[in-house]
Amino acid sequence: MAWLTAAAAPCCQQYPDVFCNRIYFGVPFRQPPVCMNSSRPYIIRALYEWIVDNGCTPYLLVDANLEEVQVPTEYVENGKIVLNVSPSAVRELSFGNEDISFSARFGGTSRVLYFPVTAVLAVYARENGKGMMFSDDDGMQPPPEPAPASPSTKKPSLKVVK
Amino acid sequence: MAWLTAAAAPCCQQYPDVFCNRIYFGVPFRQPPVCMNSSRPYIIRALYEWIVDNGCTPYLLVDANLEEVQVPTEYVENGKIVLNVSPSAVRELSFGNEDISFSARFGGTSRVLYFPVTAVLAVYARENGKGMMFSDDDGMQPPPEPAPASPSTKKPSLKVVK
Secondary structure: OOOOEEOOHHHHOOOOOEEEEEEEEEEEEEEEOOOOOOOOOHHHHHHHHHHHHHHOEEEEEEEEOOOOOOOOOHOOEEEEEEEEEEOOEEEEEEEOOOOOEEEEOOOOOOEEEEEEHHHEEEEEEEOOOEEEEEEOOOOOOOOOOOOOOOOOOOOOOEEEEO | OOOOEOOOOOHHHHOOOOEEEEEOOOOOEEEOOOOOOOHHHHHHHHHHHHHOOOOOEEEEEOOOOOOEOOOOOHEEEOOEEEEEEOOOOEEEEOOOEEEEEEEEEEEEEEEEEEHHHHHHHEEEEEOOOOOEEEEEOOOOOOOOOOOOOOOOOOOOOOOOOO
16 A cells, blocks of 8 residues: 655654554555654743742752853852742743743842753742652653554553652 | 741641741741642643644543543543544633533534543643643642752752653
């Protein structure tokens, strides 16, 4: 049986052998895996909202070693910095899909901070430490196996939250 | 040294021996751990947005055995049902902190579905299975140890996303 093959998107070319088989208009169609951006910024925003809704203080643990990171270096310890990003502690907070920025006071002086989302190692509540730590490779793993078209029989590559 | 002790909130009384020590107005103060609601509804909304933003189809895996769950029983397999909750497949979708509801067509007939957030076992993209699976106990674990007041020295009870 002949298969139609879609041209792989650039970010999919690292997994050229992974395809899911679908049928469009009666024609079998080999589709490359759908590439998605990182879920990390979405999770960060969700946990920030969760922590604030619970009246707690959201903290970000940031890797200060990345070149693009702009944070007060005098508060960096072991290459990392813990930042209080509660609404009362920061101004002009922007949680983008690519980067995070805000201004905050350090030692009485207002500073503008900027860092890419990839520099965020964890988001958690100061009061009890509840939150989430991120690994380096979230959001871009290939699917573990070619996915069948039927949703009820497929085995999703799900991640466990305990 | 005398300690002031805050009355534990009802949901904290299951962990009566876990306190974090703080100082208010110069007086040491033993505070019960801050109780938070489940992060699951926040994560579900975040992953839903992430999947839709990437042009994929959000699927929910729902435990149909819970008493409050109202789903088409004829589509339940092994006590679970997979639901397509893409914007084009449902109407009046409501992702609350306590429950999820929407209407959708099954076999040509519009049905209203309702289930508590606790019934959601997973949210993932149909196209590649990327998403997250939930355990039964997320969101209400006690902190692993009494948390010190200093944020830079505490050890958060973080969860790993790989």
